[in-house]
Amino acid sequence: MNLPLAMQAVHLNQGRVSVRTMPLPARPAGYALLRVLCAGICSTDLELQRGYYGFAGVPGHEFVGEVVESDTPAWHGKRVAGEINFACHSCSWCRSELERHCPNRTVLGIVNQPGAFAEFVLVPESNLHEVPGEISTEQAVFIEPLAAACEILDQVTIEPKTPVAVLGDGKLGLLIAQALHAHGLHVVQYGRHADKLEISKGQGIETNTSSDRPRKEFPYVVDATGSAEGLKEAVAMCRPRGTVILKSTVHGEVPIDTAPVIVDELTLVGSRCGRFAPAIALLASGRIRADSLIAGEFALSEAPAAFQKAAEKGTLKILLKP
Ligand SMILES: [Zn+2]
Numbered sequence: 001m002n003l004p005l006a007m008q009a010v011h012l013n014q015g016r017v018s019v020r021t022m023p024l025p026a027r028p029a030g031y032a033l034l035r036v037l038c039a040g041i042c043s044t045d046l047e048l049q050r051g052y053y054g055f056a057g058v059p060g061h062e063f064v065g066e067v068v069e070s071d072t073p074a075w076h077g078k079r080v081a082g083e084i085n086f087a088c089h090s091c092s093w094c095r096s097e098l099e100r101h102c103p104n105r106t107v108l109g110i111v112n113q114p115g116a117f118a119e120f121v122l123v124p125e126s127n128l129h130e131v132p133g134e135i136s137t138e139q140a141v142f143i144e145p146l147a148a149a150c151e152i153l154d155q156v157t158i159e160p161k162t163p164v165a166v167l168g169d170g171k172l173g174l175l176i177a178q179a180l181h182a183h184g185l186h187v188v189q190y191g192r193h194a195d196k197l198e199i200s201k202g203q204g205i206e207t208n209t210s211s212d213r214p215r216k217e218f219p220y221v222v223d224a225t226g227s228a229e230g231l232k233e234a235v236a237m238c239r240p241r242g243t244v245i246l247k248s249t250v251h252g253e254v255p256i257d258t259a260p261v262i263v264d265e266l267t268l269v270g271s272r273c274g275r276f277a278p279a280i281a282l283l284a285s286g287r288i289r290a291d292s293l294i295a296g297e298f299a300l301s302e303a304p305a306a307f308q309k310a311a312e313k314g315t316l317k318i319l320l321k322p
């Protein structure tokens, strides 16, 4: 493939989304240059647009690409997803297999690393995962957020059939409910939007739109509401000695009465990004209906309209295609 000298890329700066012509990034040793096939706009991208983390640059961390240049010839032409935390591989955390927490890391499209809302993107070869043929390119965009959902099962051992409440029916809540359900847990998903919960229902997941929630009932409660009130509600629904998993990233402080946490001896588990392998296996198994989460598709050149659509309340996944 003859590579162009320049590419189109989305640029974010102080709330403004624009599409710019930029030079093709020069590939450092150890990195692969990928042609982006499809990418997804996530809530984090909308937060970057709102100015959190003081971000300016090319966003985008949920994507599928095709390798066009790499040190290892075997990667050439492969359809891949890329883990988004680029670790240093030499600090003490990296040496303890905590690469996703490496203090020297950059994060694709989030921290000091140009992202995938572009025609081409650089990713370290060690972060690449081949996407198997069973997974469509559109579905594969969900590998990254599904990995974040599966991270719960890496952090907490939950026996099959155990009741788990998932609070929230946004993109992440829907993926978490499906991932936990696929692992044989008895998921009850709570949310306010019957139309979104319908997606989970179609997968055989128990759903509930009532605001009258059971108290101290579930051994595990996942807060994926994305709201400051979610944690309080999750604590109230968790039974003594139970575990509350925090999946909502809320900006600013979340007030929490620690008395019920202490009295009921609850465990609070913060949870973020996950390994890609379990997410890829789960998508390949066909037990996750990622396509039902797609709300629309835009050309990369229409990124401003795509961001606007993604920011509309209740919109599920918006895809961008270069
Ligand atoms: Zn994301």
Ligand SMILES: [Zn+2]
Binding pocket: 087, 088, 089, 090, 091, 092, 093, 094, 099, 102, 103, 104, 105
């Ligand atoms: Zn490190």
